[in-house]
Amino acid sequence: MSLRGNGCRLVALMVLMVGAAAVAAAQEAKKPAAATQPSAGVTGSYTWTFEGPQGDMEFTFKLKQDGDKVTGTVSGFGAESEIQNGTVSKTGEIAFEVSRDFGGRPMVTTYTGKVVDGVFKGTSQTIMTRDFEAKRVKE
16 A cells, blocks of 8 residues: 555545544534523421520521522511512522511521522522521421
8 A cells, every 4th residue: 555545545544433423422512401490499498496585586488490480488587578579590609589578677687508409508688688498397
């Protein structure tokens, strides 16, 4: 075999390999996109307790996930409040607001966090920021 013959075979082989890679990439691009369901399965009830000025205070989150939306209630301060503007990101980050009335003054609390291994861990922010760790309640 001459060097020229080997060179042609090498070029032909490279062309075949590049063509095969292009076909594989085109087939991959045609596949339907995977569902973008958030990884966090947040539906459930979670409780947490913190020490307030007049003793321990218990809060309950009742969360319901529907795709990237979160609805439900937060119980605490002797009342139950509806969750507003609730979302779950593709990475499982949860965010929502709760509006409460304190003596005729409405106050909005923003909750952010993530559920990992049955624990909803995050922060709440109104006038001050507070960390919380709410454990899933078996229902």
